[in-house]
Amino acid sequence: MNATKFAKGAIFPIAALIVWEAAMRIGNVQSDSLAAPSQIAAAFYQALIDGTIPRRTGETLRTALTGLALGGGAAVIVSVILGLVPAAARLMQFSIEVLRPVPAVALIPVAIMTLGFGYGMGIALVAFACFWPVLIYGHSAIVNIEPQLLDVSRVLRLGAFGRVTKIVLPAALPRYFVAFRLSAAVALIISVTVEIAANPLGIGHELMTASQSLHPDLMFAMLLWLGLVGWAVNAVLLFAQRRLFGPAAYSASLQ
Amino acid sequence: MDTNVAIAPRAAGDTAEPLIRFHNVSHSFGSRQIIDNVDFSVGRSEFVCLIGPSGCGKTTLLRMVGGLLTPSMGEVTYAGHRVDGPESDVAFMFQDYSKALLPWRTASGNVSLALEAARVPRAERAPRIEALLAKVGLSRHADHYPAQLSGGMQQRLQIARCLAQDPAVLLMDEPFGALDAMTRQALQDEMLRLIETSATTALFVTHDLEEALYLGDRVIALYPNPGRVAQIFDVKLPRPRNQLTSREDPEFLRLRREIFDFIREGET
Numbered sequence: 001m002n003a004t005k006f007a008k009g010a011i012f013p014i015a016a017l018i019v020w021e022a023a024m025r026i027g028n029v030q031s032d033s034l035a036a037p038s039q040i041a042a043a044f045y046q047a048l049i050d051g052t053i054p055r056r057t058g059e060t061l062r063t064a065l066t067g068l069a070l071g072g073g074a075a076v077i078v079s080v081i082l083g084l085v086p087a088a089a090r091l092m093q094f095s096i097e098v099l100r101p102v103p104a105v106a107l108i109p110v111a112i113m114t115l116g117f118g119y120g121m122g123i124a125l126v127a128f129a130c131f132w133p134v135l136i137y138g139h140s141a142i143v144n145i146e147p148q149l150l151d152v153s154r155v156l157r158l159g160a161f162g163r164v165t166k167i168v169l170p171a172a173l174p175r176y177f178v179a180f181r182l183s184a185a186v187a188l189i190i191s192v193t194v195e196i197a198a199n200p201l202g203i204g205h206e207l208m209t210a211s212q213s214l215h216p217d218l219m220f221a222m223l224l225w226l227g228l229v230g231w232a233v234n235a236v237l238l239f240a241q242r243r244l245f246g247p248a249a250y251s252a253s254l255q
Numbered sequence: 256m257d258t259n260v261a262i263a264p265r266a267a268g269d270t271a272e273p274l275i276r277f278h279n280v281s282h283s284f285g286s287r288q289i290i291d292n293v294d295f296s297v298g299r300s301e302f303v304c305l306i307g308p309s310g311c312g313k314t315t316l317l318r319m320v321g322g323l324l325t326p327s328m329g330e331v332t333y334a335g336h337r338v339d340g341p342e343s344d345v346a347f348m349f350q351d352y353s354k355a356l357l358p359w360r361t362a363s364g365n366v367s368l369a370l371e372a373a374r375v376p377r378a379e380r381a382p383r384i385e386a387l388l389a390k391v392g393l394s395r396h397a398d399h400y401p402a403q404l405s406g407g408m409q410q411r412l413q414i415a416r417c418l419a420q421d422p423a424v425l426l427m428d429e430p431f432g433a434l435d436a437m438t439r440q441a442l443q444d445e446m447l448r449l450i451e452t453s454a455t456t457a458l459f460v461t462h463d464l465e466e467a468l469y470l471g472d473r474v475i476a477l478y479p480n481p482g483r484v485a486q487i488f489d490v491k492l493p494r495p496r497n498q499l500t501s502r503e504d505p506e507f508l509r510l511r512r513e514i515f516d517f518i519r520e521g522e523t
Contacts, residue, residue, distance in 0.1 A: 148354040154340075155321055155347040156372035156420070166368065170359050 035217035044221035052206065053225060060195065060202035060229070063119055064187040067126025072180050074127070075134035080164060082135075083142025096135070104129035104190050108198055122194045122201065129190045130183040137179035141172035174245045181237040188230050203229070272335070274299045274424065274456050275320055280329035281481075282315060289315050290326070291481040302450070302457045304467035304474045306514075312482025313460045314350075317426050320458060321347045333424070343373065346417035348427040352409040356401040362388060362412050363397045369419035387415045390449065407438035414446060424456045432461070440498050443470060447496060464518070468510055469496055476514060488514060 017037045023029075024036035035043070047053045082089040104125045111121040149171060153163045169176075195204025203226050210219035273296030282290040290312045297303045305313040318324040319331045322341035331338045333345065341347075349355035356365050366384045375383065388394050391411040393404075401409050410430060417425060430446075431439040447470065450457055461467050467474045468490055476485045488510060492501055501507055 146354045148349055148351060149357070151323060151347070151349070152355055152368075153372075154323060155345075156369050157341050157343060158368075158372045162372060166371070167357070170357070173359075 031216065032214045033216055035220055039217040040220045040224065043215070043217035044224065047206075047218060047221060053222075056201075056203045056206045056222075057225070057229060059119075060188070060191050060204065061233075063122035063191040063194075063202060064126055064184070064233075066119070067123040067191065068130045068180070068183055068187040070123065071127030071130035072134045072183055075131045075179075076138055076176060079135050079138030079142060080168065083139050084164070084168065089139070100132045100136075105193050105197065108194060111194075112198055117199055117201075119201070122191050122199050125194050126187045126190045129186050133183050133186065134176070134179045137182075138172060138176055141175035142168060145171045177241055177245065181234070181241060184233050184237055185230065188233060192226065272299075273297060274301075274334060275458065276332045277316070277319075278329050278332065280316075280319065280326045280331060282312070282319075282324075282326045282328070288481040291483045292329075293482065293484055294329075295475060295484055295487065297456060297458060300454045300456055302447075302459065302470060302472045304459045304461060304471035305477060306461055306464060306467045306474055307477030307482070307485075308462065308479050308518075310479040310482070311477035312479075313477055314428055315482065317347075317428050317458060317460050320424070321345060321426050323347075342424075344420060344423040346420045346422035346425050348413055348417050348425065348430045350429040350432060352406065352413050352430075352433075353401070355413055356409060356416075358401055361398050361400055362393055362404070362415075365401065365412055366415050366419050369416045373420065383419070387419055390418065391415045391445070405438075406434055407442060410434065410442060411445070414442075414449070418449065422455060424458065425450060427457065427459045429461055430459075431466070432463070439466075444496075444498065451495065464511060464514055465502070468492075468507055468514075469498075469501060474510075474514065476517065486517060 021037045024034070029036075044053075082092060107125055107128060108121075111125055115121040115124060145168060149167055150163070153167045158166060191202065192204035192207075195202040196208050199205065203222055207219060207222040207226070210216075210222060276296040277293050280290055280293045281288065293312075293316065305316060307313050315324065319326055320333065320338065322338050322345070325339065333342060357368065360368065363384050366387050367380055370380045370383060385394070385397070388397055391414050393408060393411055393415065396404060396408060401412065404412065413430070427446075431442055434442065443466065449455075457470075459467070459470055471490050474488045474490060476488065477483065478485045490506075490510060492504055492506055
């Protein structure tokens with residue numbers, strides 16, 4: 001990102017902050033639900049140095065990334081099987097159609113009963129939420145593999161294992177990566193939702209306690225931080241995607 | 256002319272024991288019949304071209320020899336046994352080279368795929384890949400990805416991958432159809448040179464009459480809808496063939512006229 005582009009992007013937020021700060025000061029607002037940017041910044045700094053932000057961020061990312069890895073990983077395996085064995089896909093289609101629309105957050109009560117509070121519950125719900133997009137993307141990537149590549153694998157007499165590892169997965173890899181990147185956003189949403197709704201862990205829980213204990217400054221600070229974390233996770237994955245599949249020779253097959 | 260014939264002796268079709276044989280082969284996709292009672296054979300080291308309009312099932316016949324398709328009636332035999340799957344020494348060269356190469360592997364990597372499939376030990380692969388790429392003139396492009404190669408180079412790379420199988424039979428499905436005329440002629444000659452030195456048997460599908468005559472020992476013309484053998488033409492042109500003299504040979508011109516008239520009659 002070049003400097004002028006960054007400067008242009010920063011005009012609106014900075015102006016909004018100045019207006020917000022000025023309004024709070026001129027109006028001399030004393031509120032339990034609003035805080036001036038300067039107060040939010042102070043709360044943010046405080047939460048950063050007393051270790052709240054690093055600890056809470058670690059908890060949220062641990063839930064989100066573990067859930068993403070488990071749910072996405074399982075979806076890769078299932079999608080390969082369903083993609084290569086049409087009979088299995090027909091057999092599972094009804095179950096998938098019924099389970100997929102269940103919102104992950106609707107399973108929070110079930111998770112509380114079966115798993116109790118803690119990482120297990122958050123991870124399980126994130127895994128459930130991330131499983132479906134990776135399964136759907138992956139399955140479509142595999143059934144849409146260039147049929148001639150599969151002919152090539154047959155003519156060369158690659159075994160089933162060789163066909164999956166040397167042809168099918170590399171051909172579908174860019175799409176899997178896109179599915180994981182999109183699921184990372186889902187993972188963050190679900191983990192924070194679970195924290196807000198039930199689990200005493202992570203950024204979501206901190207956000208909720210700040211709200212309930214009438215600390216709007218800390219609440220807004222955590223909200224701001226959450227936005228930055230989401231942006232950073234996506235930026236890292238986007239960077240990795242461009243490095244891995246970007247200007248390389250076969251970038252045309254990406255989208 | 257006669258001396259030229261003498262220096263390039265090639266198997267004469269049905270003599271001796273044929274390498275590939277179609278025994279009364281018919282095929283249907285659903286209720287639509289694609290192939291109707293095809294029966295012919297290809298001798299060892301023979302170069303046979305299948306020619307016909309679209310819908311004559313020439314690609315279908317090729318896929319049957321390659322073990323990619325089982326005929327619904329009759330059978331295809333290879334070296335005396337029934338074909339029921341791809342054979343290790345039968346190579347298949349696909350029409351659309353851009354879809355037959357792995358875009359995520361370099362030129363070396365694509366040749367390596369055939370060696371990996373044949374379970375060639377890792378240590379032996381590198382020198383063989385190098386030799387194969389040199390054979391098709393791609394040594395300097397070993398580390399390039401297919402997308403970085405021209406169409407002609409991509410098809411050369413596919414030839415190299417086929418040769419990696421050390422094939423007794425090379426099946427080719429309109430391999431040069433998408434290339435420009437100059438590149439096509441260059442590749443025709445390279446391919447002929449490569450398979451003549453190794454006495455490979457070739458079955459070549461094309462819809463280009465002149466290409467079939469230039470390459471083949473025999474040309475099998477097919478009728479469409481459903482595909483069946485119309486007539487078999489022996490091409491008694493001296494080898495090695497030459498893009499100028501072979502194509503000016505009276506026999507070439509006579510055959511071209513004969514098959515052309517024949518195809519036109521079939522259409523009316």
